[in-house]
Amino acid sequence: QVQLVESGGGLVQAGGSLRLSCAASGRAFSVYAMAWFRQAPGKEREFVAAINWSIGSTRYGDTVEGRFTISRDSTKNTVDLQMNSLTPEDTAVYYCALGRVVRSPERSLEYDYWGQGTRVTVSS
DSSP: OEEEEEEOOEEEETTOOEEEEEEEEESOOOOSEEEEEEEOTTSOOEEEEEEETTTOOEEEOTTTTTTEEEEEETTTTEEEEEEOSOOGGGOEEEEEEEESSOSOTTOGGGOSEEOOOEEEEEEO
16 A cells, blocks of 8 residues: 655745645655646636656646746656746645546646645635
């Protein structure tokens, strides 16, 4: 079993920054990609960013492109999400996900393991 634990959420003012981190642990596992999704109250889960574990290529959702940066540390099995220029529309619970075989990084169904989520609140 693989465990994913997110950290770094909190309350920040609009225009500010936060850095989320996700640590993966458990039995030996292969990773194709890791990603961040978010879910705001009353809304569906939304793709934020994904990173290919081996080559480091990235993909972003349209609403965060240019403001958020995803990165990984394969030696520590962690993936981070640097979030800049935050707006109240970024308020959500952010989830880390791990996929062993991922063809469409934007699709949540592609991912096998999920963290419990970390809450991000951006005040206006």
